[in-house]
Amino acid sequence: NDTGSTNAGEPAGQATAEESFKVYLITMDQMDQHWVTVDAGAKQAAEELGNISYTWLAPDVKDDAKQIESINNAIAGGAQAILLAANGPNAVTSALREAENEGIKIIYVDSPADFPAVQTLATDNEAAGKTAGMEMLAALEAQGITEGKIGIVNVNASTSSVVARENGFRAAFEGTAFELLQTQYGEGDAARSQDIAANYITEGVVGIFGANEGSTVGAGNAIKEAGGGVVGVGFDKSDTILQLISEGQLLATMAQNPDVMGYEGMKTAVKALKGETIADELVDTGVSVIDKSSL
Amino acid sequence: MGNFIVELENVSKGFPGVKALDHVSLQLRAGEVLALLGENGAGKSTLMKILSGVYTMDEGTMKIFGEMVTEMNPVAAQELGIAIIHQELNMCDHLTVAQNIFLGREVTKKGILSDAEMNQKASEILSSLSMDIDPDTVLGDLSVSKQQMVEIAKALSTNARILIMDEPTSALTSQEIDELFTIINRLKNEGCGIVYISHRLEELQHIVDRVMILRDGQYITSMDFKDTSIQEVIAHMVGREITEKFPRVNRSVGRKIFEVQHLNAGKLVKDISFSLYEGEIVGIAGLMGAGRTETTRAIFGADAKESGTIIIDGEVVEINQPIDAINAGIVLAPENRKKDGLCTKLSIKDNIALPNLDMMVNPLGIVNTKKEEEMTVKAIKNLDIRLANSDVDAESLSGGNQQKVVVGKWLARNSRVVIFDEPTRGIDVGSKVEIYNIMNALKSQGIGVIFVSSEMPEILGISDRILVMADGRITKELDIEEATQDSILAYATQFDKKIHHDIA
Amino acid sequence: MGNKDLGKKMLKVFSKRGMGQVITASVGLVVLVVVFGILNPNFFSSRNVSNLLRQIAPIILIGIGQSYVLITGNIDLSIGSVVGMSCMISATLMTKGMSPWLAVGFTYVAALAMGILNGQLVSKAKLPPFIATLGTMTIARGIAQIVNNNYNTDSIGAGAEGFRELFYYGKTAGLFNTIWIALGLWLVFNFILSKTRTGRHIYAVGSNAHAAHLSGVNIAQTVTKAYLVSAVCAATVGLIMTAISGMGTMDAGTTYELYAVAASVIGGVSTLGGQGILLGTIVGASIWGVLQNGLQFAGAPVAIRNIVIGVIVIISVLLDIVLRANNRKNKKGKAAA
Amino acid sequence: MGNKDLGKKMLKVFSKRGMGQVITASVGLVVLVVVFGILNPNFFSSRNVSNLLRQIAPIILIGIGQSYVLITGNIDLSIGSVVGMSCMISATLMTKGMSPWLAVGFTYVAALAMGILNGQLVSKAKLPPFIATLGTMTIARGIAQIVNNNYNTDSIGAGAEGFRELFYYGKTAGLFNTIWIALGLWLVFNFILSKTRTGRHIYAVGSNAHAAHLSGVNIAQTVTKAYLVSAVCAATVGLIMTAISGMGTMDAGTTYELYAVAASVIGGVSTLGGQGILLGTIVGASIWGVLQNGLQFAGAPVAIRNIVIGVIVIISVLLDIVLRANNRKNKKGKAAA
Numbered sequence A: 001n002d003t004g005s006t007n008a009g010e011p012a013g014q015a016t017a018e019e020s021f022k023v024y025l026i027t028m029d030q031m032d033q034h035w036v037t038v039d040a041g042a043k044q045a046a047e048e049l050g051n052i053s054y055t056w057l058a059p060d061v062k063d064d065a066k067q068i069e070s071i072n073n074a075i076a077g078g079a080q081a082i083l084l085a086a087n088g089p090n091a092v093t094s095a096l097r098e099a100e101n102e103g104i105k106i107i108y109v110d111s112p113a114d115f116p117a118v119q120t121l122a123t124d125n126e127a128a129g130k131t132a133g134m135e136m137l138a139a140l141e142a143q144g145i146t147e148g149k150i151g152i153v154n155v156n157a158s159t160s161s162v163v164a165r166e167n168g169f170r171a172a173f174e175g176t177a178f179e180l181l182q183t184q185y186g187e188g189d190a191a192r193s194q195d196i197a198a199n200y201i202t203e204g205v206v207g208i209f210g211a212n213e214g215s216t217v218g219a220g221n222a223i224k225e226a227g228g229g230v231v232g233v234g235f236d237k238s239d240t241i242l243q244l245i246s247e248g249q250l251l252a253t254m255a256q257n258p259d260v261m262g263y264e265g266m267k268t269a270v271k272a273l274k275g276e277t278i279a280d281e282l283v284d285t286g287v288s289v290i291d292k293s294s295l
Numbered sequence B: 001m002g003n004f005i006v007e008l009e010n011v012s013k014g015f016p017g018v019k020a021l022d023h024v025s026l027q028l029r030a031g032e033v034l035a036l037l038g039e040n041g042a043g044k045s046t047l048m049k050i051l052s053g054v055y056t057m058d059e060g061t062m063k064i065f066g067e068m069v070t071e072m073n074p075v076a077a078q079e080l081g082i083a084i085i086h087q088e089l090n091m092c093d094h095l096t097v098a099q100n101i102f103l104g105r106e107v108t109k110k111g112i113l114s115d116a117e118m119n120q121k122a123s124e125i126l127s128s129l130s131m132d133i134d135p136d137t138v139l140g141d142l143s144v145s146k147q148q149m150v151e152i153a154k155a156l157s158t159n160a161r162i163l164i165m166d167e168p169t170s171a172l173t174s175q176e177i178d179e180l181f182t183i184i185n186r187l188k189n190e191g192c193g194i195v196y197i198s199h200r201l202e203e204l205q206h207i208v209d210r211v212m213i214l215r216d217g218q219y220i221t222s223m224d225f226k227d228t229s230i231q232e233v234i235a236h237m238v239g240r241e242i243t244e245k246f247p248r249v250n251r252s253v254g255r256k257i258f259e260v261q262h263l264n265a266g267k268l269v270k271d272i273s274f275s276l277y278e279g280e281i282v283g284i285a286g287l288m289g290a291g292r293t294e295t296t297r298a299i300f301g302a303d304a305k306e307s308g309t310i311i312i313d314g315e316v317v318e319i320n321q322p323i324d325a326i327n328a329g330i331v332l333a334p335e336n337r338k339k340d341g342l343c344t345k346l347s348i349k350d351n352i353a354l355p356n357l358d359m360m361v362n363p364l365g366i367v368n369t370k371k372e373e374e375m376t377v378k379a380i381k382n383l384d385i386r387l388a389n390s391d392v393d394a395e396s397l398s399g400g401n402q403q404k405v406v407v408g409k410w411l412a413r414n415s416r417v418v419i420f421d422e423p424t425r426g427i428d429v430g431s432k433v434e435i436y437n438i439m440n441a442l443k444s445q446g447i448g449v450i451f452v453s454s455e456m457p458e459i460l461g462i463s464d465r466i467l468v469m470a471d472g473r474i475t476k477e478l479d480i481e482e483a484t485q486d487s488i489l490a491y492a493t494q495f496d497k498k499i500h501h502d503i504a
Numbered sequence C, D: 001m002g003n004k005d006l007g008k009k010m011l012k013v014f015s016k017r018g019m020g021q022v023i024t025a026s027v028g029l030v031v032l033v034v035v036f037g038i039l040n041p042n043f044f045s046s047r048n049v050s051n052l053l054r055q056i057a058p059i060i061l062i063g064i065g066q067s068y069v070l071i072t073g074n075i076d077l078s079i080g081s082v083v084g085m086s087c088m089i090s091a092t093l094m095t096k097g098m099s100p101w102l103a104v105g106f107t108y109v110a111a112l113a114m115g116i117l118n119g120q121l122v123s124k125a126k127l128p129p130f131i132a133t134l135g136t137m138t139i140a141r142g143i144a145q146i147v148n149n150n151y152n153t154d155s156i157g158a159g160a161e162g163f164r165e166l167f168y169y170g171k172t173a174g175l176f177n178t179i180w181i182a183l184g185l186w187l188v189f190n191f192i193l194s195k196t197r198t199g200r201h202i203y204a205v206g207s208n209a210h211a212a213h214l215s216g217v218n219i220a221q222t223v224t225k226a227y228l229v230s231a232v233c234a235a236t237v238g239l240i241m242t243a244i245s246g247m248g249t250m251d252a253g254t255t256y257e258l259y260a261v262a263a264s265v266i267g268g269v270s271t272l273g274g275q276g277i278l279l280g281t282i283v284g285a286s287i288w289g290v291l292q293n294g295l296q297f298a299g300a301p302v303a304i305r306n307i308v309i310g311v312i313v314i315i316s317v318l319l320d321i322v323l324r325a326n327n328r329k330n331k332k333g334k335a336a337a
């Protein structure tokens, strides 16, 4: 029932080089530096390619329903391609089906949904989480620590990417004598995460994992205040996190490459709109482990 | 007599849809008591609110102590030596008596409040007024009449030279009224100018020098009190002669329709038993705090009962909620109209319809607006309620007209028993007679009427039988033939031999 | 004479509870629509219009619930959490294999229980409504989190397609079902509020509970009814959320209670009780929805969006107050003349 | 006689505004502490105690602000956003190279401006406080986002170590500075509320604004002062946030306004105005903080924690109401005897 469609995208393959394309980026929210960097990458590609009308649509908060509204808005706005960072794998599928029916190309950046798309450019969050766990495990073993409690500061239980990171992190400790404590959620708020981390330290943990930028900053600051003695590993790259690593408060952080996601995602979108074939269905934009030595 | 200390010239003030004051002038001398009289809604309170800076006038001029005043507000009024006791209580329930008395002019030392000093001073003021109130009690814990006395003390404590009293006695006991009059006479001798508003005309002889009469926002006349009579005053107020002050209707008493047996509810309702017969008005007399209001509320189901039986037409009825009483044919017009009587944000129509919705809804609960409209129009007409239209908020009516709505909303029902608690409090003479007529009309229809009042003359004038209460008990049942002011007072002061809890 | 009658009738409509604000707000809505229409040529596309209406529908629903409660002189802070709870309960039951329609039934039962709890805490236990519903807000969110063991649910699956169609994706007579649902409930609840005894009681309780009690109104029952309406509306929105995403999200509905207050108040419902009409709630919700949609299209960053929305909430109520005061002055002028 | 006097004095203290609830709440706090102490041997470790006190300090601060506003009979929903705004403004200025102390000055100025805006909207423009501060809540959050262009700030750098020490990491006389700051402000604001004319007027306005006005109290000024106190407290918490993480976070303080209401109300401040003391706010904030801390140690999942907190908010106020009713009955009984 697509009777209402007026400005729907041109079917793929009919576009000429002269034509202007309408591309939307839809992220989870607008808060994290991460998304701003994705946007910057996409914008850069759009400028380089030229003739692209590009808009970043972001819900004001992380919320499935709001992200779906944004997708609907993009469809209504005449999108020909959507770069999407899906809040969760399942929630948006119906909205995406509608988009597909309109002939819109879908490219996932950062987090895919359970729905076929042209390409996914993302970090493998679970693998990255596991890497983080391995880093921590190695550091602990290097100190001769083979057992003890480990705390996990996460954002919330409803964002799939951070949940995947936590799962990966936990998987790294399978078969060891470490006890992974009940996860605490700090909503990504650095201060709240820090209270949680400080309480973990009081509880005598040997390691703390932060699942995103705010959680990692909180963990790092709490470790700093406690005067070290706890191995901190986190996610994302921000000025404060890098500083905490250079001071030795945090062991390492898993840095993603959001600019690559945006930049390459945009290129893929235009390619697809021009009817070119896209070879890779999955592009791992990679994580780099940043520790003191790599600074 | 000295010069004028207050001169208001050609003051006008309008509210939405009403011209409350129309070119009214007023002069007040030092050392005189001026009674400001008029029917409900005549504009008395409005004029005094302008003088004390609560309202600003639309046009006109104001001179205080001979000086032209252009900007008046409560603070300026206080500084000019004007104090007002408002018609409605205006106190902070959560603060103590002393804190209320000194509110806005607290005593401080180096910026720090001197509560001890304020308590001390408040104590002095209260005892100079023979009021036995601890200045450190929280105001909300006092009875209404005590609160009113505190409000009076507060006004007096400012050493004002111009004192306005807007119905100060409507909530006072007769003993308290006597004390107030002594104080008024003392202040008069000290050179204060006092404006005194009251609907209790019989009070005037004790204190008043001059009367000024307003009607419908207009100045009617003013004259020295000694040159006039109450009869003449009333005629000016209503613009017509009121021939019969207490119209009495005689009707043969029928069968017993209502009976209360051994009703107990709290400390102010103790073992109350009485009956009511078809076509009679039973008055309940007593002093303030005697428990009359509580008795009516307990009968009506507004407060919880501890024990007791209520019988209508020979059948025991279970009343736990007002709705039970209403369904059984008992209705109550409560004494405190602002608090218990009216939904002030709703229209007159909504207010009148509210208790009668059962009569105008279909089985699905849908309201028949035509019936609603008819009922409203009828009630407004019967009670002569003065308003712009029936869709205005109840808030915008004058006190007296609000009271008429409170009474009026019950008259559309075919009730067996109608209880009026102080229905004429703060109502002008003309309206009072209208309310008496309503009671008489109900009586003629064979409906039982219970009439609570603190005003002896009307109790004596209207009731067929009088119950006197004191300390939560019925101390005497008097036939109208044997009842006199003296006998009522004698029984009304038959207290239990116990220390009064307010003093303890 | 007919003319005069019409004038009188018009006057009555205008002087009705809160009608002034409804008219001011409607004018504001028209201005907004025009501005966004100019800024964005897509705005009036039939696609965007039907989309926009569907986005407004849930706000209307929670607005209706909040308006009912506000008119009784109370507030319901638990709305957003009841949305989340309903979303999680319905989705969890469906993923566990229960028939969607049965799950819908259970969801309403759970929400109604929350409504009764609210009503009883406020009217029987006499808790300040702000506190009572702040408590139930936290509790309902806790339940939302606990029903599926602190995880969002999996997909509710193919068996629930009909349910998803009905609550969100399907269309009837050219309009999305969500819009019909909102409209239907609005009609029912507007009728109850304006034409029935229950409605009268709700206004009376909000205006003066003492007086209403003495007029034979059962306060506890009336207040509870208002909270029940709020719960029904919130549950419906929760079900819409489940239908939208095809799964249960624990965070669903966060801060919706505040949107609901904003929609109600922009539409002229007084937070002090006794005043307001549901027509205003529709206008208020529409302003809210149009702003969110329009500003997103206009490419305004969230920061600007927040500031604009804050300013509009304040101005819309301010305008009403100023206009009312002016009105009074004008009338005064007339009365004096 | 001395004994009797003492008894009388005690009675007066107990009958003081909201004192009953303060005592009930204190008993509750003790029970909680004992329970958590038994559940977790670490609970009474000096490390956890000083940590816990520091976690409670910001809640006390926002609680003080909210209590002031609640006592005037209003509410401040903008507290959380002002925390965020202050955090972002101070951090942005510091990252731009401004001296931390100057940045602190600017932050307070900005917060005070927000306080004045709140006060004027409520008392002069007569907006319902819920709406006015709902508006400024969104606006302040927008400002928090816009000051650094929609980014959290970079690290405030080594030059701000002194600032971070002062507001969070440093200790004085064995206690964290944050605790001293909260204590200091509490002493000042408690003094103002209980011993000065301004404080008296704040109670009077909350008890009966009309009566206060007629007694010459300047309502607008008094209400604005309360909102200013709230703004100062929120700004201080914002600065603490900056000191904690060493950077500005746009989300800082989200939903703190509700914590503040909860702390105030658990401590006996009435949402209807005129009633409450700041001693209660400390107890309320402590209950809130102990719950958050204790439940984490008890390993309770978030869902359970939410439910427990919700139930405690409700029960604490319910208890007060029941106790008060009982008290009244007793008094009545005594009077009758």
Ligand SMILES: Nc1ncnc2c1ncn2[C@@H]1O[C@H](COP(=O)(O)OP(=O)(O)OP(=O)(O)O)[C@@H](O)[C@H]1O
Residues within 6 Å of the ligand: B015, B016, B018, B019, B020, B038, B039, B040, B041, B042, B043, B044, B045, B046, B047, B087, B395, B396, B397, B398, B399, B400, B401, B426, B428
């Ligand atoms: N705040 C107000 N808003 C609207 N109308 C008002 C207001 N105050 C008074 N009025 C109207 O002004 C007129 C004069 O009222 P006012 O209260 O001065 O009468 P009054 O002589 O004191 O009557 P009463 O004896 O009943 O107290 C009335 O018609 C009343 O309805």
Ligand SMILES: Nc1ncnc2c1ncn2[C@@H]1O[C@H](COP(=O)(O)OP(=O)(O)OP(=O)(O)O)[C@@H](O)[C@H]1O
Residues within 6 Å of the ligand: B140, B141, B142, B143, B144, B145, B268, B286, B287, B288, B289, B290, B291, B292, B293, B294
């Ligand atoms: N705020 C209050 N709290 C508790 N009790 C009150 C309060 N106000 C009044 N009362 C009680 O109600 C009683 C009646 O008060 P009020 O001064 O209104 O007398 P009344 O109702 O006119 O007298 P009556 O009981 O004879 O009708 C007082 O004696 C007092 O004990």
Ligand SMILES: [Mg+2]
Residues within 6 Å of the ligand: B044, B045, B046, B087, B166, B399
């Ligand atoms: Mg009057």
Ligand SMILES: [Mg+2]
Residues within 6 Å of the ligand: B292, B293, B335, B421, B422
């Ligand atoms: Mg009485």
